Amino acid sequence: xxxxxxxxxxxxxxxxxxxxxxxxxxxxxxxxxxxxxxxxxxxxxxxxxxxxxxxxxxxxxxxxxxxxxxxxxxxxxxxxxxxxxxxxxxxxxxxxxxxxxxxxxxxxxxxxxxxxxxxxxxxxxxxxxxxxxxxxxxxxxxxxxxxxxxxxxxxxxxxxxxxxxxxxxxxxxxxxxxxxxxxxxxxxxxxxxxxxxxxxxxxxxxxxxxxxxxxxxxxxxxxxxxxxxxxxxxxxxxxxxxxxxxxxxxxxxxxxxxxxxxxxxxxxxxxxxxxxxxxxxxxxxxxxxxxxxxxxxxxxxxxxxxxxxxxxxxxxxxxxxxxxxxxxx
Amino acid sequence: xxxxxxxxxxxxxxxxxxxxxxxxxxxxxxxxxxxxxxxxxxxxxxxxxxxxxxxxxxxxxxxxxxxxxxxxxxxxxxxxxxxxxxxxxxxxxxxxxxxxxxxxxxxxxxxxxxxxxxxxxxxxxxxxxxxxxxxxxxxxxxxxxxxxxxxxxxxxxxxxxxxxxxxxxxxxxxx
Numbered sequence: 001x002x003x004x005x006x007x008x009x010x011x012x013x014x015x016x017x018x019x020x021x022x023x024x025x026x027x028x029x030x031x032x033x034x035x036x037x038x039x040x041x042x043x044x045x046x047x048x049x050x051x052x053x054x055x056x057x058x059x060x061x062x063x064x065x066x067x068x069x070x071x072x073x074x075x076x077x078x079x080x081x082x083x084x085x086x087x088x089x090x091x092x093x094x095x096x097x098x099x100x101x102x103x104x105x106x107x108x109x110x111x112x113x114x115x116x117x118x119x120x121x122x123x124x125x126x127x128x129x130x131x132x133x134x135x136x137x138x139x140x141x142x143x144x145x146x147x148x149x150x151x152x153x154x155x156x157x158x159x160x161x162x163x164x165x166x167x168x169x170x171x172x173x174x175x176x177x178x179x180x181x182x183x184x185x186x187x188x189x190x191x192x193x194x195x196x197x198x199x200x201x202x203x204x205x206x207x208x209x210x211x212x213x214x215x216x217x218x219x220x221x222x223x224x225x226x227x228x229x230x231x232x233x234x235x236x237x238x239x240x241x242x243x244x245x246x247x248x249x250x251x252x253x254x255x256x257x258x259x260x261x262x263x264x265x266x267x268x269x270x271x272x273x274x275x276x277x278x279x280x281x282x283x284x285x286x287x288x289x290x291x292x293x294x295x296x297x298x299x300x301x302x303x304x305x306x307x308x309x310x311x312x313x314x315x316x317x318x319x320x321x322x323x324x325x326x327x328x329x
Numbered sequence: 330x331x332x333x334x335x336x337x338x339x340x341x342x343x344x345x346x347x348x349x350x351x352x353x354x355x356x357x358x359x360x361x362x363x364x365x366x367x368x369x370x371x372x373x374x375x376x377x378x379x380x381x382x383x384x385x386x387x388x389x390x391x392x393x394x395x396x397x398x399x400x401x402x403x404x405x406x407x408x409x410x411x412x413x414x415x416x417x418x419x420x421x422x423x424x425x426x427x428x429x430x431x432x433x434x435x436x437x438x439x440x441x442x443x444x445x446x447x448x449x450x451x452x453x454x455x456x457x458x459x460x461x462x463x464x465x466x467x468x469x470x471x472x473x474x475x476x477x478x479x480x481x482x483x484x485x486x487x488x489x490x491x492x493x494x495x496x497x498x499x500x501x502x503x504x
Binding site: 027029030031032033034035036037038039040041042043044045046052053054056057058060061062 | 333336337340341344345347348349350351352353354358362363365366367368369370373409411413414415416417418419420421422425435438441442445456460461485488489491492495
């Protein structure tokens, strides 16, 4: 039985399956498909084109599926966890930096405000003339605020043009009556005991060293005024005439180093450069004292040590041991 | 051994086959390589869709074909979409999938080299210039001092003879 007859019996169709298959296989499109396949094989085999497709795909997969290119064992999930953790860390660090920046900006704004008075002092007011002091190198402490007769003898030479420090300065071992009596005196009521302890006895501000007999202000805060500081700068004079502010001028040859002190409420802040309108100073708050300077140490590591020289030992003592401080008084 | 590494072993085995398939399909070697790369990535991500009864080579060729259609805008020539044409291609490649012909694709297609050697001189020369040296028809025509139409005709005859040779060699009953 021929294929066609058999197929007719089974399917009542006039077309044999084999015939259909033959027709299908001789379909020009199918032949074209075979030719296309052969063409591709020939091009690939004889053309010897290197195919980097797989390597490219594997690199891509390893990068996106969490596999290190070198062929490690970190799973995609681990890789994703690491990525998320890294992203979270970056966000936290950035937030920290932003907060820190904002805090520093706020601190700088506050310091700038508090240091505004420095700007108000005319440059000429901060220039001193005359010979450097021969005062002995010793610690001197000024304690503002009335009380007690002046015992010190003014020892710091040079004209004081804008008010004397309240409180006479006593050279080591020298004790005297009220603060000095000529233009060169840093006179006032404040007295420093000679020697090393620097205990302040205080006294009303004197008229010495101040123009027109105007009473020198009394200081309402404690600070220390060393004779010699950083790089052999020596204390020359101080200004201005307000009980809440003082400028100490140190000289080494022609070079002038200025220290600005004023009481300041608030927590201690690190010392850092503060840009004022007309000048840049290094400033910070320490033990309730705002300390700023120009031409002082430029290394961060030296700031704290330098500033500590102007802190009253009594204040520091209080910080460290209040009982001893009271005892000292 | 991680999943990518395992996949790379499987994919490497079929890399050349896929290259040949895509070259036949799109004609442009650069586009073929791009599509092949895309195909491997898609295949890896869809491995879970590979049915146990389905052969990997057939499955990956299907992915490659669909990827080629996605690149229709970049195609250098018309990509065949007619089902009969695709089936024709599939018949040839399926025949070469037979592991009895060799473990590697390169071993299996070595039979093509024998067929090539059996080609008449004229056809072999044109084929050499076209497939080995990848020269264009016009260039071949200049080299052989014949016209371009003759080059195309000889290339077509060469392909037909190679196909017939492969039918016999591979005993492809259905071809």
